[in-house]
Each structure stands twice: as structure tokens, then as C-alpha cells.
Amino acid sequence: MKLAIDHKSPIPLHIQAEQLLRELIKDPVYQAGKLLPNEVELAKKLAISRTTLRQAINKLVYEELLIRKKGFGTKVANSRISSKSMNWLSFSQEMKARGITVKNYELHVSWVFPDESTASFFDISTEKKIVKMERLRGSSDNPFVYFISYFHPRIGLTGEEDFKRPLYEMLEEEYSTIANLSKEEISALEANKFIAGKLEIETGSPVLFRKRFVYDQGERPMEYNLGYYKAESFVYTVESRRT
Amino acid sequence: MKLAIDHKSPIPLHIQAEQLLRELIKDPVYQAGKLLPNEVELAKKLAISRTTLRQAINKLVYEELLIRKKGFGTKVANSRISSKSMNWLSFSQEMKARGITVKNYELHVSWVFPDESTASFFDISTEKKIVKMERLRGSSDNPFVYFISYFHPRIGLTGEEDFKRPLYEMLEEEYSTIANLSKEEISALEANKFIAGKLEIETGSPVLFRKRFVYDQGERPMEYNLGYYKAESFVYTVESRRT
DNA sequence: CCTTAAACCATGTAAATACATAATTAACCT
DNA sequence: AGGTTAATTATGTATTTACATGGTTTAAGG
Structure with a gap:
């Protein structure tokens, strides 16, 4: 799993961050409503601005994969909308x-x-x-x-x-x-x-x-x-x- | 219909802008894939920053009510009734x-x-x-x-x-x-x-x-x-x- | 000891700025 | 006239900065 962000890649940073987050929350460690590192820290760690990171998080929040709580943190949503994933498409x-x-x-x-x-x-x-x-x-x-x-x-x-x-x-x-x-x-x-x-x-x-x-x-x-x-x-x- | 944004209101500007846009695109004038005013102009007209306006537009883009095209503009999606996991059921x-x-x-x-x-x-x-x-x-x-x-x-x-x-x-x-x-x-x-x-x-x-x-x-x-x-x-x- | 206030933490809101890039249009040169 | 190039337009990307606000935790006070 890629844990870093490539600043030289033609893929926009916020897209890279989004993909990275999607991978991250699949990790068993994050499964049960666990908190993500806070935005300021995480942004620093990924060497991107907080705005860019938020852009990525926003998408996952919209998809209800993450839940933000002011003053508390961002946690992984537990149950996802399963559409009986068709096994899978076949x-x-x-x-x-x-x-x-x-x-x-x-x-x-x-x-x-x-x-x-x-x-x-x-x-x-x-x-x-x-x-x-x-x-x-x-x-x-x-x-x-x-x-x-x-x-x-x-x-x-x-x-x-x-x-x-x-x-x-x-x-x-x-x-x-x-x-x-x-x-x-x-x-x-x-x-x-x-x-x-x-x-x-x-x-x-x-x-x-x-x-x-x-x-x-x-x-x-x-x-x-x-x-x-x-x-x-x-x-x-x-x-x-x-x- | 409210056409302006109240900077003294406790309601966040991007929320106000979002609501305003929702009203706007209901207007028959905007129905048929018409273009919105460009972001820079619209932001100036509403007396908010482009960042804030984009925040509002983003939401409607996520909901597929608006479609953005780089270098061209933002147009109203031809809204057909769809159910994105039904919001939830209602x-x-x-x-x-x-x-x-x-x-x-x-x-x-x-x-x-x-x-x-x-x-x-x-x-x-x-x-x-x-x-x-x-x-x-x-x-x-x-x-x-x-x-x-x-x-x-x-x-x-x-x-x-x-x-x-x-x-x-x-x-x-x-x-x-x-x-x-x-x-x-x-x-x-x-x-x-x-x-x-x-x-x-x-x-x-x-x-x-x-x-x-x-x-x-x-x-x-x-x-x-x-x-x-x-x-x-x-x-x-x-x-x-x-x- | 319990209530209340202050401090702290992390997200929320907002702006200004700068440059990149895709789509369209206009200008240009064969 | 037709195709290539350049200019224009509007969105896309990214950063820095600043302050607000809702929760949580800690500390003060009765």
C-alpha cells in the first residue's frame, strides 16, 4: 500500500489523498469507528496543505464513509450502504x-x-x-x-x-x-x-x-x-x- | 426569492450560497442545461470569495444537480428523478x-x-x-x-x-x-x-x-x-x- | 463532591493569491 | 478555404493565513 503522496505525479494531490484514505480506512485498525489523525497533523505528514486534505476528506464524508465531528475528530463510519454487491457484477x-x-x-x-x-x-x-x-x-x-x-x-x-x-x-x-x-x-x-x-x-x-x-x-x-x-x-x- | 447573501447572518456563507443556488436552478431560465455565471463573476456579485462559492457549488455537483466543465462553465444537469439510496427512504x-x-x-x-x-x-x-x-x-x-x-x-x-x-x-x-x-x-x-x-x-x-x-x-x-x-x-x- | 468556568483541541468558515489546464474562439499562415 | 497556432475564458489545483465554533477535558470555586 502506498502511504505517501507523490508531488511529482500528474495525478492531483487531493485525488491521491482521497485514494490513500480509501485504502487506509479499509485497514482493520480503522474499522470500528476509530479516529483519524487530526487534519493539521495528517496534512503535515502527507506534506500537503490542510485545504487539500480537507478536499479529499470531504468526498468520503459525502459518501458517508467518514464522519466529522467538530472539536472531536474524524472517525470511520461503521456500516456502509451495501447494495448486495452482485458477487461482484458477474x-x-x-x-x-x-x-x-x-x-x-x-x-x-x-x-x-x-x-x-x-x-x-x-x-x-x-x-x-x-x-x-x-x-x-x-x-x-x-x-x-x-x-x-x-x-x-x-x-x-x-x-x-x-x-x-x-x-x-x-x-x-x-x-x-x-x-x-x-x-x-x-x-x-x-x-x-x-x-x-x-x-x-x-x-x-x-x-x-x-x-x-x-x-x-x-x-x-x-x-x-x-x-x-x-x-x-x-x-x-x-x-x-x-x- | 432571496438573491443576496447576508454577511451578518449566523448562517455560514457557503450554506447561504448553496441554498441560493438550489433556488436559482429551479428557475425555468436555468432548466435546459443553461450555463451559470462564471465563478469569479458570481462570487463578486454575491460578495463572497470564489473559494466559498466553490464550496457551495461542489455540493450540488456531488448531487449531480450541476455539471462543471473546465474552460467551459457550469451548467444545470437535466434533472431526471433518481434515487441515490433514497436519502434514506424518504x-x-x-x-x-x-x-x-x-x-x-x-x-x-x-x-x-x-x-x-x-x-x-x-x-x-x-x-x-x-x-x-x-x-x-x-x-x-x-x-x-x-x-x-x-x-x-x-x-x-x-x-x-x-x-x-x-x-x-x-x-x-x-x-x-x-x-x-x-x-x-x-x-x-x-x-x-x-x-x-x-x-x-x-x-x-x-x-x-x-x-x-x-x-x-x-x-x-x-x-x-x-x-x-x-x-x-x-x-x-x-x-x-x-x- | 459536585457544579461551573476556563483552557484546549479539532473541525468549520472564509479570504486572498497564484498558477495550471481544458475548451472555445480568434487570428494567422499557408 | 482549411488547417495550425495563439489568445481567451472558466474551471481545476494548491497554499497560506486567520479566526470562529462546538466538544472535551481540566481546573477553579463554592
């Missing part, structure tokens, strides 16, 4: 846990120009082609989900990879890219003609639609994933606890 | 934060026999009546969610309570019952005739359906909640981190 593993064997109905990999929103999430130009993966998956009886994934060019995918392997395992082993954070948006949609065809339902039928924004170790965008789930066959579960 | 508070005034279109409280699944969750007999609350809520323009709540008899509700108050606040203050854990199941459904009528959509249109199992301090079931959200107007967001 579809096939999740299905396996439910006793469903995943069948791949279609798999298609291509190089395409990203649309506006994808390019914006990846922070790249719409003129630069990226790898797109489409997958139709389901149980042994019938397909019930259609996935579209876009991958950031930084990863360096060729499009020739073995996408039959569990995706995140492959990305980790072959490209040292680890999914670290996922932001998801879940909504209900009417199936358009294309999706309806894939999922073998009627156009206009409801589908559960999930956008997933996946970030790597450095909080950099790595995957943009769209999932269209046949309505009856999928339930998304979330568990959250008061903090 | 619908009206979450809407308030988004600048949407919640309107209650219908409110109906009754004593009913629980169905099988409800009785099973509460671990009570189907012969024992419980309090059921139905609510149709939405923005000032139109309803977009229909809630049904069942409450565990242990709480001791009479059905005469003031359900116009924030629910969890009322339960905490009047009955010392605190929501502590929530398990949610989200799926997509076709609106049946009843729901379609309430939400003013066509039968068969997709709705986002959420079941919520709420537990109290002692992890005992306290509320069973069903929510039917009009499809276009609701996005459920989840953020999860690898552990």
Missing part, C-alpha cells in the same frame, strides 16, 4: 447461485464509433472506434437478457478475446483491469422492435433496463453496459442499511 | 432535493386483511386486520407513482395518524419505530387497469415496480411497501463498490 455467477445455468444464445463483437453519451462517459472522441460486445443470454429454455457493452480503448482490447469466459475475470487476468466501482441506473422501458425480437416478446412489452457505468481501480471509466431484461424473469434486489 | 425529501414539489393526489387509509405474502412477511395470521395506506403522488403537473403500504400491527397505528407528514419521521416520533434496514426488489411490469388508471397511462404500458421490505431497529418487519412508478419518469440508481 451475471453468470449470480445466476449460478440461483441455480440457473446460463446459456449464451448470441455473441457478437465489433468495432464501432461510440455515440454521444458513450463518448462522453469515456471522455473520448466520437471519431475513434471502440470495442462493442453484444450478448443474448438466458436460461436453457429461453433468452431473457440482452447485453450491450462498450469498452474503453485504454484497456487495449483487440476484439479477438475469449468473451465466453467470465468477463471481469478475463479483463483482470489479461489486461490487469479491475472493476472497482459501478454506478447503475435502473428503469422500465417499452421494448423496441429490435429488443423485442431478441427477447422473443412483443414490441411495446415492458423490459427492465439497466445502464451500468463501470470504473476501474483509478476511478477511470472502463465499461459502459446496457442490459435489457425480459420483464417477468428478472428482479433486481438491493439491500440498504441506515448509517 | 420520497418527499428526495424530491425536495431535486427541486420537485411533491403533490399528493390521493391518500387512502384503511384496515384490511393481509394477503398471503404480506401475512407471511409480517409473520401474522391472515385473519387479523392491519393498516393499509395507499398514496398517489407526483409532481405538480401529474402523478407518477402509486404507493401501497402495509404496516405491522406491532407498531400500533390507529389509521387516524397524520399521513401527510413524512412517513418515517412520523413513525419515529409518534411510535419510536425506526426504519433500519430495507430490502428491495425492482422489476418491470405491465400496468394493469387499476394502476394504469391511477398513473394516467394506458393499460399494458411499462411501470417500474418496487417491493420494499422494511425492518426496524430489532430487524423485525415493520412495513411492506409496493411502489408503481410511471416508466419514463423514474430512474433507480445504485452505486456499489468492490469490497
Whole structure:
């Protein structure tokens, strides 16, 4: 674990401090509501200004990972909002846990120009082609989900990879890219003609639609994933606890 | 609307600025991704330092109400309704934060026999009546969610309570019952005739359906909640981190 | 011995300043 | 006209400085 801050790095100091703090609070020593060193001391130790350190702490406070108390100190929050971390993101593993064997109905990999929103999430130009993966998956009886994934060019995918392997395992082993954070948006949609065809339902039928924004170790965008789930066959579960 | 900042007020300047901005972006003029005045100008106009102003803007950026772009400016995010772990559980508070005034279109409280699944969750007999609350809520323009709540008899509700108050606040203050854990199941459904009528959509249109199992301090079931959200107007967001 | 006041500690608030960097626009040169 | 370069604009990063304020601990006083 990196305990110091590199002033020569192009990564902003407050980002480095933030990452450092995230690592720090994972340490068992800090788990049970323990106090952090005070800001003035810690800033001196890290050789950054108190303002910069506060900038980093602020983010974690906002995420409710840290709790500040005036005149007392900053402590590590005990219970975090767990969203039943999906084991972790892997579809096939999740299905396996439910006793469903995943069948791949279609798999298609291509190089395409990203649309506006994808390019914006990846922070790249719409003129630069990226790898797109489409997958139709389901149980042994019938397909019930259609996935579209876009991958950031930084990863360096060729499009020739073995996408039959569990995706995140492959990305980790072959490209040292680890999914670290996922932001998801879940909504209900009417199936358009294309999706309806894939999922073998009627156009206009409801589908559960999930956008997933996946970030790597450095909080950099790595995957943009769209999932269209046949309505009856999928339930998304979330568990959250008061903090 | 207050447009100025009171330097003599005991309320911190950055809090005042934050509130002012929240009001400001509600203004129709700012609705469609419009740019805010630049930080240096705005700070001068409000007679506060840029640092303080940035502190205020930061909060709204964290909440994704504003989007900053270096060298370009700060624009208002096209606010769609999302639920960032629901703040915590309260619908009206979450809407308030988004600048949407919640309107209650219908409110109906009754004593009913629980169905099988409800009785099973509460671990009570189907012969024992419980309090059921139905609510149709939405923005000032139109309803977009229909809630049904069942409450565990242990709480001791009479059905005469003031359900116009924030629910969890009322339960905490009047009955010392605190929501502590929530398990949610989200799926997509076709609106049946009843729901379609309430939400003013066509039968068969997709709705986002959420079941919520709420537990109290002692992890005992306290509320069973069903929510039917009009499809276009609701996005459920989840953020999860690898552990 | 208990209450109250003072001292202390750590975070909270606020400003002024300086320079870096990304996005846009304008000017410039082929 | 088209592409490259430079200037402009507005946010991003970082430091130093100063004082306020809410808790905690200690010390004083009845």
C-alpha cells in the first residue's frame, strides 16, 4: 500500500489523498469507528496543505464513509450502504447461485464509433472506434437478457478475446483491469422492435433496463453496459442499511 | 426569492450560497442545461470569495444537480428523478432535493386483511386486520407513482395518524419505530387497469415496480411497501463498490 | 463532591493569491 | 478555404493565513 503522496505525479494531490484514505480506512485498525489523525497533523505528514486534505476528506464524508465531528475528530463510519454487491457484477455467477445455468444464445463483437453519451462517459472522441460486445443470454429454455457493452480503448482490447469466459475475470487476468466501482441506473422501458425480437416478446412489452457505468481501480471509466431484461424473469434486489 | 447573501447572518456563507443556488436552478431560465455565471463573476456579485462559492457549488455537483466543465462553465444537469439510496427512504425529501414539489393526489387509509405474502412477511395470521395506506403522488403537473403500504400491527397505528407528514419521521416520533434496514426488489411490469388508471397511462404500458421490505431497529418487519412508478419518469440508481 | 468556568483541541468558515489546464474562439499562415 | 497556432475564458489545483465554533477535558470555586 502506498502511504505517501507523490508531488511529482500528474495525478492531483487531493485525488491521491482521497485514494490513500480509501485504502487506509479499509485497514482493520480503522474499522470500528476509530479516529483519524487530526487534519493539521495528517496534512503535515502527507506534506500537503490542510485545504487539500480537507478536499479529499470531504468526498468520503459525502459518501458517508467518514464522519466529522467538530472539536472531536474524524472517525470511520461503521456500516456502509451495501447494495448486495452482485458477487461482484458477474451475471453468470449470480445466476449460478440461483441455480440457473446460463446459456449464451448470441455473441457478437465489433468495432464501432461510440455515440454521444458513450463518448462522453469515456471522455473520448466520437471519431475513434471502440470495442462493442453484444450478448443474448438466458436460461436453457429461453433468452431473457440482452447485453450491450462498450469498452474503453485504454484497456487495449483487440476484439479477438475469449468473451465466453467470465468477463471481469478475463479483463483482470489479461489486461490487469479491475472493476472497482459501478454506478447503475435502473428503469422500465417499452421494448423496441429490435429488443423485442431478441427477447422473443412483443414490441411495446415492458423490459427492465439497466445502464451500468463501470470504473476501474483509478476511478477511470472502463465499461459502459446496457442490459435489457425480459420483464417477468428478472428482479433486481438491493439491500440498504441506515448509517 | 432571496438573491443576496447576508454577511451578518449566523448562517455560514457557503450554506447561504448553496441554498441560493438550489433556488436559482429551479428557475425555468436555468432548466435546459443553461450555463451559470462564471465563478469569479458570481462570487463578486454575491460578495463572497470564489473559494466559498466553490464550496457551495461542489455540493450540488456531488448531487449531480450541476455539471462543471473546465474552460467551459457550469451548467444545470437535466434533472431526471433518481434515487441515490433514497436519502434514506424518504420520497418527499428526495424530491425536495431535486427541486420537485411533491403533490399528493390521493391518500387512502384503511384496515384490511393481509394477503398471503404480506401475512407471511409480517409473520401474522391472515385473519387479523392491519393498516393499509395507499398514496398517489407526483409532481405538480401529474402523478407518477402509486404507493401501497402495509404496516405491522406491532407498531400500533390507529389509521387516524397524520399521513401527510413524512412517513418515517412520523413513525419515529409518534411510535419510536425506526426504519433500519430495507430490502428491495425492482422489476418491470405491465400496468394493469387499476394502476394504469391511477398513473394516467394506458393499460399494458411499462411501470417500474418496487417491493420494499422494511425492518426496524430489532430487524423485525415493520412495513411492506409496493411502489408503481410511471416508466419514463423514474430512474433507480445504485452505486456499489468492490469490497 | 459536585457544579461551573476556563483552557484546549479539532473541525468549520472564509479570504486572498497564484498558477495550471481544458475548451472555445480568434487570428494567422499557408 | 482549411488547417495550425495563439489568445481567451472558466474551471481545476494548491497554499497560506486567520479566526470562529462546538466538544472535551481540566481546573477553579463554592
